[in-house]
Amino acid sequence: MDPDEFRRHAHELVDWMADYLDRVSDLPVTPGMVPGDIARRLPSSPPEQGERFEQLFADFQSLVLPGMTHWNHPGWFAYFPGNNSPPSILAEMLTATLGAQCMSWATSPAATELEQVTLDWLRRMLGLPETFVGVIQDTASTATLVALLSARERASGYSAGEHGMADSGKLTVYASAQAHSSVTKGVRLAGYGLDQLRLIPVDAAFAMRPDALAHAVSADLASGFRPACVVATVGTTSSTAVDPLHSISEVCRPHGIWLHVDAAYAGTAAIVPELRHYFDGMEQADSLVLNPHKWMLVNFDCSAYYVRDRDALLRTFQLTPEYLRTEHDDKVVNYRDWGIQLGRRFRALKLWFVIRSYGVEGLRALVRKHVALARELAQWIEATPGFELVAPVPFGLVCFRYCPAGLGEAAIDEINRRLLAQVNQTRRVYLTHTELNGRYVIRLVIGQRQTEREHVQAAWRLVQEAAANLKPRAVG
Amino acid sequence: MDPDEFRRHAHELVDWMADYLDRVSDLPVTPGMVPGDIARRLPSSPPEQGERFEQLFADFQSLVLPGMTHWNHPGWFAYFPGNNSPPSILAEMLTATLGAQCMSWATSPAATELEQVTLDWLRRMLGLPETFVGVIQDTASTATLVALLSARERASGYSAGEHGMADSGKLTVYASAQAHSSVTKGVRLAGYGLDQLRLIPVDAAFAMRPDALAHAVSADLASGFRPACVVATVGTTSSTAVDPLHSISEVCRPHGIWLHVDAAYAGTAAIVPELRHYFDGMEQADSLVLNPHKWMLVNFDCSAYYVRDRDALLRTFQLTPEYLRTEHDDKVVNYRDWGIQLGRRFRALKLWFVIRSYGVEGLRALVRKHVALARELAQWIEATPGFELVAPVPFGLVCFRYCPAGLGEAAIDEINRRLLAQVNQTRRVYLTHTELNGRYVIRLVIGQRQTEREHVQAAWRLVQEAAANLKPRAVG
Numbered sequence: 001m002d003p004d005e006f007r008r009h010a011h012e013l014v015d016w017m018a019d020y021l022d023r024v025s026d027l028p029v030t031p032g033m034v035p036g037d038i039a040r041r042l043p044s045s046p047p048e049q050g051e052r053f054e055q056l057f058a059d060f061q062s063l064v065l066p067g068m069t070h071w072n073h074p075g076w077f078a079y080f081p082g083n084n085s086p087p088s089i090l091a092e093m094l095t096a097t098l099g100a101q102c103m104s105w106a107t108s109p110a111a112t113e114l115e116q117v118t119l120d121w122l123r124r125m126l127g128l129p130e131t132f133v134g135v136i137q138d139t140a141s142t143a144t145l146v147a148l149l150s151a152r153e154r155a156s157g158y159s160a161g162e163h164g165m166a167d168s169g170k171l172t173v174y175a176s177a178q179a180h181s182s183v184t185k186g187v188r189l190a191g192y193g194l195d196q197l198r199l200i201p202v203d204a205a206f207a208m209r210p211d212a213l214a215h216a217v218s219a220d221l222a223s224g225f226r227p228a229c230v231v232a233t234v235g236t237t238s239s240t241a242v243d244p245l246h247s248i249s250e251v252c253r254p255h256g257i258w259l260h261v262d263a264a265y266a267g268t269a270a271i272v273p274e275l276r277h278y279f280d281g282m283e284q285a286d287s288l289v290l291n292p293h294k295w296m297l298v299n300f301d302c303s304a305y306y307v308r309d310r311d312a313l314l315r316t317f318q319l320t321p322e323y324l325r326t327e328h329d330d331k332v333v334n335y336r337d338w339g340i341q342l343g344r345r346f347r348a349l350k351l352w353f354v355i356r357s358y359g360v361e362g363l364r365a366l367v368r369k370h371v372a373l374a375r376e377l378a379q380w381i382e383a384t385p386g387f388e389l390v391a392p393v394p395f396g397l398v399c400f401r402y403c404p405a406g407l408g409e410a411a412i413d414e415i416n417r418r419l420l421a422q423v424n425q426t427r428r429v430y431l432t433h434t435e436l437n438g439r440y441v442i443r444l445v446i447g448q449r450q451t452e453r454e455h456v457q458a459a460w461r462l463v464q465e466a467a468a469n470l471k472p473r474a475v476g
Numbered sequence: 477m478d479p480d481e482f483r484r485h486a487h488e489l490v491d492w493m494a495d496y497l498d499r500v501s502d503l504p505v506t507p508g509m510v511p512g513d514i515a516r517r518l519p520s521s522p523p524e525q526g527e528r529f530e531q532l533f534a535d536f537q538s539l540v541l542p543g544m545t546h547w548n549h550p551g552w553f554a555y556f557p558g559n560n561s562p563p564s565i566l567a568e569m570l571t572a573t574l575g576a577q578c579m580s581w582a583t584s585p586a587a588t589e590l591e592q593v594t595l596d597w598l599r600r601m602l603g604l605p606e607t608f609v610g611v612i613q614d615t616a617s618t619a620t621l622v623a624l625l626s627a628r629e630r631a632s633g634y635s636a637g638e639h640g641m642a643d644s645g646k647l648t649v650y651a652s653a654q655a656h657s658s659v660t661k662g663v664r665l666a667g668y669g670l671d672q673l674r675l676i677p678v679d680a681a682f683a684m685r686p687d688a689l690a691h692a693v694s695a696d697l698a699s700g701f702r703p704a705c706v707v708a709t710v711g712t713t714s715s716t717a718v719d720p721l722h723s724i725s726e727v728c729r730p731h732g733i734w735l736h737v738d739a740a741y742a743g744t745a746a747i748v749p750e751l752r753h754y755f756d757g758m759e760q761a762d763s764l765v766l767n768p769h770k771w772m773l774v775n776f777d778c779s780a781y782y783v784r785d786r787d788a789l790l791r792t793f794q795l796t797p798e799y800l801r802t803e804h805d806d807k808v809v810n811y812r813d814w815g816i817q818l819g820r821r822f823r824a825l826k827l828w829f830v831i832r833s834y835g836v837e838g839l840r841a842l843v844r845k846h847v848a849l850a851r852e853l854a855q856w857i858e859a860t861p862g863f864e865l866v867a868p869v870p871f872g873l874v875c876f877r878y879c880p881a882g883l884g885e886a887a888i889d890e891i892n893r894r895l896l897a898q899v900n901q902t903r904r905v906y907l908t909h910t911e912l913n914g915r916y917v918i919r920l921v922i923g924q925r926q927t928e929r930e931h932v933q934a935a936w937r938l939v940q941e942a943a944a945n946l947k948p949r950a951v952g
Contacts, residue, residue: 035585037589046600048836082819090486090489098547101558110539141819161670185795189666189792189793301821340661341614341617342616343558343617356527357477359527435798
C-alpha cells in the first residue's frame with residue numbers, strides 16, 4: 001500500500017469512524033452471537049497473496065463489527081467503563097503512525113518527557129504530594145503486580161529477586177475480602193502464594209475493617225511471618241466500597257508495610273473537590289494506581305501508577321544489559337526500568353491530548369454528571385417497592401436487586417439472574433452482576449462519555465418492565 | 477469535540493500522517509536533544525479549561541515531533557526494528573475508535589475469535605504443529621515471564637502460586653550467556669532468584685552449548701535442585717545467534733523441563749522456507765514467542781505467544797471472580813486467563829489486516845530482502861581492510877568493528893565507541909552497539925519496511941568515512 005493509497009483509505013476510515021461515534025447509540029450494545037459464529041466464517045489458512053484493502057474493510061464491517069460489544073455506547077452500564085474520546089482517538093492515530101517504541105529516553109526523548117510532565121499534571125489534579133512519581137502501565141493488574149513485587153523486594157531486603165523466595169521467609173499480603181481478583185492473581189504470580197494472602201473482613205459498607213487488619217498483622221508477626229504489603233481499595237469492583245486509607249496506613253507504618261492503593265476505577269473522582277474526601281490518606285500510600293482509560297476519556301490502555309519510593313521500584317525492575325546502555329542513562333528516566341515490560345508504546349500522548357482538550361474542569365464535569373446520575377438512580381430504586389439498593393453509591397456504580405415480597409433468598413437470586421438476562425437480551429443496554437454477602441446483585445455503572453439522563457431512565461425502565469414480566473420460579 | 481469537529485480534525489491528521497510516512501526518510505532519524513529539552517518547554521500545571529485542537533496539534537508538531545526517534549525511518553539500523561505499515565495503522569485507527577476492552581469472549585466475541593483464527597494462521601505460517609495454541613501478549617518480556625511462571629507452576633506441581641515459593645524447593649532456570657535481559661528480569665520477578673539462573677556457556681558462534689546445559693542440569697539434580705525451565709533463543713539480541721533447539725530439547729525431555737523459545741526478533745524468518753532450518757526443533761518446545769511488531773509490519777505492541785500445554789497456562793493464570801463470570805465461560809476462550817493482564821486491547825485486528833494486505837508471500841519477500849541486504853553488507857565488511865565481521869549473519873543483523881592495524885583491544889573498543897558516536901551524530905542513520913567476547917561491537921540491523929539497498933550503502937559509506945577521519949587516542 002503506497003502513501004497515496006494509504007491516504008485514500010485513511011480518509012475513508014475517518015468518515016466511517018466519525019459516523020460510528022455518531023451512530024453508536026443506534027447499534028445494539030452487545031452482539032447477538034454464540035461461540036464460534038465469527039471463527040467459522042473466516043478461512044482457516046492465511047492468503048498467500050495480498051488482498052485489496054477494500055475487501056479487508058468490507059470484511060471488518062460485515063464480520064467483525066457485528067461481533068463487537070460497544071464499550072462507548074451510552075447504554076454501556078457493565079463492568080467498569082472503558083472510555084475513549086475524539087481527542088484520544090486522534091492521539092492514537094498519531095501514535096500508530098510514529099510507531100515509536102519508547103523503552104528508553106534515547107529511543108524517544110519526547111515520549112519520556114511528555115510522560116513525566118503529563119503524569120505530574122495528573123498528580124497535581126489528584127492532590128498527591130510531590131514525593132510521588134508516576135509511570136504509565138498498561139493495566140491495573142500489571143500495576144498491582146508491580147506494587148506486590150516492589151513490596152516483596154523491600155520486605156525481603158532485596159533478597160527475593162536475588163536469592164529466590166525460597167530463602168526469603170514467609171512474606172504476607174493483606175487485602176479486603178472485596179479486593180479485585182488482580183490482587184489474588186498478583187499474590188500467586190509474585191510467588192507469595194495464596195496461603196500468605198489474608199483476606200480481611202469488611203464492614204456493612206463492604207469496606208476493609210482496620211481493626212481486623214491490625215489483628216491479622218499482629219497474629220502474623222507473632223507467628224513469624226513478615227507482613228510485606230497491604231492493598232487497600234478506593235472503589236471496589238463489586239460495590240465501589242472505600243477502604244479507610246488513614247486507619248489502614250496507621251496499621252502499616254510501624255511495621256514498614258508497603259501500602260498500595262487500588263483506585264483503578266474511582267481514582268479519577270479524586271480530581272473533583274467534593275469527592276476528594278474518599279481518598280483522604282492516599283498521601284500515606286507507597287503506591288497508587290488509577291486508570292485514565294476507565295473514567296478519564298483516555299483510550300485503553302493507560303493505567304497511571306504512582307510510587308513514593310522510586311528506589312524500591314528501580315531496585316526491583318532495573319537491569320541494563322550492554323546493548324541497552326545509552327549515553328544519558330545517569331541523567332534520564334528510562335521507563336523500561338519502571339515495570340515489567342521492556343517495550344513501551346507512546347501512551348502519554350493520548351493522556352496529554354485528553355487533559356488539554358477537556359481541561360481539568362471538563363473532566364470534573366464529566367465525573368460530576370455521572371455521579372449525580374448514579375445517585376438519582378439510587379433514589380428511584382429506593383423509592384420503588386420490590387427493589388432494594390444493596391450498597392452505598394459514592395461514585396457511578398449502583399448495586400441493586402429485585403426483591404418481590406414473599407420470596408426466599410435463593411428464589412431472589414434466581415429471579416435477579418433472569419431479570420438481568422432479560423434486560424441484556426434487549427441489547428439496548430448492558431449490565432453485569434456480582435455477589436455481595438453471598439447474594440446475586442445487579443451492577444449498573446454510569447461512566448460512559450455519551451451516557452445522559454435519558455439513557456439511565458431508559459435502562460431503569462427496562463429493568464422495571466422485565467421485573468413486571470417475571471414470575472418467580474420454584475427454587476429448591 | 478463533537479463528531480463533526482472530530483471528522484474535520486481526523487481528516488487533517490490523515491493528510492499529515494500520509495505526508496509523514498512519505499517524508500520520514502527526509503527527517504533526521506534521531507532527535508538532537510539533551511535531557512530536559514522538551515519538559516522545560518511544557519507548562520508544569522494542566523489547563524483548567526479545554527484548549528482547541530488546533531493548538532494541541534500545533535504543539536505536537538513543534539514540541540513532540542522534533543523529540544521523536546523515527547523507528548520507521550529507512551536509516552533505522554538500531555536495536556531491533558519496530559515495524560509499522562499502512563494497513564497496520566489503519567487497523568489501529570479502527571481499534572481506537574471501537575475502544576473495546578477484550579478481556580473475555582463476552583466483552584467482544586469478534587476480538588477473541590479473530591485472535592484465535594489469526595494466531596492459527598500465524599502458527600501455520602511458522603510451521604508449528606496443531607498442538608500449539610496462541611495468544612497475543614504485549615511484549616516478549618511479558619511472554620517470557622508468562623513462560624517462566626508456567627514452568628514454575630508445573631515444576632512445583634502447581635504449589636508455588638498456591639502455597640508460596642518458600643515451600644516449593646529450589647527451582648532452577650537455564651539460558652545461554654547471550655540470552656536477553658528479559659530472562660534475567662523474569663527469573664527475578666517470578667521469584668526463582670538470580671542465584672538459580674544458570675547462564676550456560678556459548679560456542680564460537682554465540683550459541684548455547686547443549687553439552688554444557690546437560691552438565692549444568694545434571695549437577696543441579698545431584699545437588700537437590702529442581703530444573704524448571706530452559707530458555708533457548710533463536711536470534712539473540714547481541715548477535716542473532718541460534719541456540720540448537722533439537723539438542724536442547726533432548727536435554728529437557730527426560731526431566732520434564734519446560735523449554736521456552738525466545739524468537740522475539742527472528743521468529744518472523746521461520747515463514748521463509750530457506751530460513752526455516754534455523755528453527756528446527758521448535759516443535760519440541762513448550763512455548764515460543766515471536767514479535768510481529770518487530771519484523772512483520774505490525775504496530776507495536778503485538779507479541780505472539782504459543783504454548784503446547786494449555787492446561788499449564790490456564791492453571792497458572794486462570795481466576796474467575798463472580799463479577800467476571802459469563803454464560804459461555806465453559807465453551808469459550810477468555811484470553812484474560814492466558815496471561816498477566818485482565819484488560820486487553822483488540823490487537824488481533826492489525827495482525828489480520830497485515831497478513832491479508834501483504835499475503836504470506838509479501839511478508840516472506842520483505843524478510844528475504846532484509847536478509848539478502850545484511851549478507852551483502854557482511855561481504856562488504858569482510859572485503860574491507862581494517863574492518864572485521866564479529867558474528868555470523870543468519871538474519872538481518874550485522875555485527876562488526878573497526879580494527880585498524882597495530883591497536884590493542886582497549887584502543888579498538890575506544891575507537892569503535894567514537895566511530896559509532898560520529899556515525900550517529902550525522903542523524904542520517906541510527907546504529908547501536910553491544911558487547912561480544914568482552915569487546916565493544918557495532919550492531920547494524922536491517923529490518924525496516926522502507927530500508928532499501930541504497931540506505932544500507934549510505935550507512936556503510938558513513939561508517940567508512942567516520943573511520944577514515946578517526947585518529948586512535950591513547951588509551952591507558
